Amino acid sequence: MTTSLHPTFSRPAFKSRVVPVIVITHPDQAVPMAHALLEGGIDVMEITLRHKAGLPAIEAVAKHVPQMQVGAGTVTRAQEMAQVQAAGARFALSPGLSAALVQAAMACQLPFMPGVMTPGEVMAARDYGFSLVKLFPAAQAGGLAMLKALSGPLGDMQFCPTGGVSLANMGEFLKQPNVAMVGGSWLTPVEVLEKGHWSEITRLAREASAIANNN
Numbered sequence: 001m002t003t004s005l006h007p008t009f010s011r012p013a014f015k016s017r018v019v020p021v022i023v024i025t026h027p028d029q030a031v032p033m034a035h036a037l038l039e040g041g042i043d044v045m046e047i048t049l050r051h052k053a054g055l056p057a058i059e060a061v062a063k064h065v066p067q068m069q070v071g072a073g074t075v076t077r078a079q080e081m082a083q084v085q086a087a088g089a090r091f092a093l094s095p096g097l098s099a100a101l102v103q104a105a106m107a108c109q110l111p112f113m114p115g116v117m118t119p120g121e122v123m124a125a126r127d128y129g130f131s132l133v134k135l136f137p138a139a140q141a142g143g144l145a146m147l148k149a150l151s152g153p154l155g156d157m158q159f160c161p162t163g164g165v166s167l168a169n170m171g172e173f174l175k176q177p178n179v180a181m182v183g184g185s186w187l188t189p190v191e192v193l194e195k196g197h198w199s200e201i202t203r204l205a206r207e208a209s210a211i212a213n214n215n
Contacts, residue, residue, distance in 0.1 A: 013090065013111075014044035014069040017174060017212040020187040020205075021046050021073060021162060023054075029193050030057035034065040036198040037187070040205020046093055046183060048073035049080060055087045062088025075112075078104040085110050093183075095136050097121055102128050113160060117141045122154050132158045132180055139164025144172060151178045167208060174215035182212075 020037060024030055024047055037045055045068060047058050054072070061070040071091040072084035081104035084092055090111070094101055097114035105112035115136040116122045125133045135141055138161035142149070147159060161173050162183030173182050187204050 016042045016044050016209065017181040017215075018042055018170065018187070018205075018208045019044050019046050019071075019160065019162075019181055019183040021048065021183050021185045022188045023048050023050050023185070023190065024057040024193070025051050025053055025190075027053045027056040027060055029196070030060045031064050032196070032198050033188065033193065033201060034061045034068040034070070036201035037205050038065070038068060040202040041209035042187070042205045043067065044069040044071065046071045046073040047089075049076075049084070050074050055083060058084060058089050059087040062090075075101065077101075081105055081108050081110060081112075093134055095134075097125055097128075097133075119150065119154065122150060122157055126154070126157060131156065132160065134183070135159045135161040137163030138173075144169075144176065147173070147176050147178060151176070167204075167211070170208065171211045171215050174212060 022045055034045060047054050047070060049072060058070055058072055061068055069090050071093060072089040073093045075081060075084060075092045075094045078100040081092060085108045092110055093113045095115040097116060113132060113134050114125055114130060115134045116125055122133060143164060158180040159178055160181045160183055165173055165182045165184040166186050170182050173179050187208060188201060192200050
């Protein structure tokens with residue numbers, strides 16, 4: 001199952017160790033949100049495909065805010081890989097791992113972070129050539145305890161725990177040697193986006209960035 005072309009995501013292009021996981025319902029939210037996050041010290045955003053506004057939002061950020069590393073989240077079907085790449089996504093993330101998604105990422109040569117929940121899934125991802133994977137849903141998978149347990153037998157793998165990560169516990173996650181970054185939706189609350197309170201997004205980003213920079 002090992003491939004000759006590795007769709008790895010071992011060293012992300014962005015600097016932030018906090019990845020906002022964003023559900024956008026209106027594409028016109030994307031550009032001001034990207035600027036607000038950048039002002040708060042976060043240079044990455046994962047715009048999910050959970051809403052039909054996701055693709056046009058990715059396209060808007062890629063076109064108008066090139067300094068933002070915009071990625072596509074909730075990529076669950078192989079054909080979506082080419083779609084998000086065409087929209088301008090610089091990387092893709094998925095809640096899971098499948099051969100079809102890996103093959104699509106390879107065909108597009110798009111950096112891809114698959115989701116894993118069990119040791120077997122981590123090993124399967126490693127066999128494909130990945131060294132960085134998304135632990136999802138992190139809380140249900142065992143959270144900090146699971147990451148500590150995985151660090152022994154699978155110490156060469158790095159993780160981005162997402163799902164159950166918050167401002168209150170992100171520091172503890174980032175202290176783990178096998179955690180490269182964390183993902184979460186608390187940085188971009190739906191009600192804040194709907195009201196266009198971009199200064200609040202900047203405040204939340206600065207708050208998270210301060211914690212990340214100290215871990």
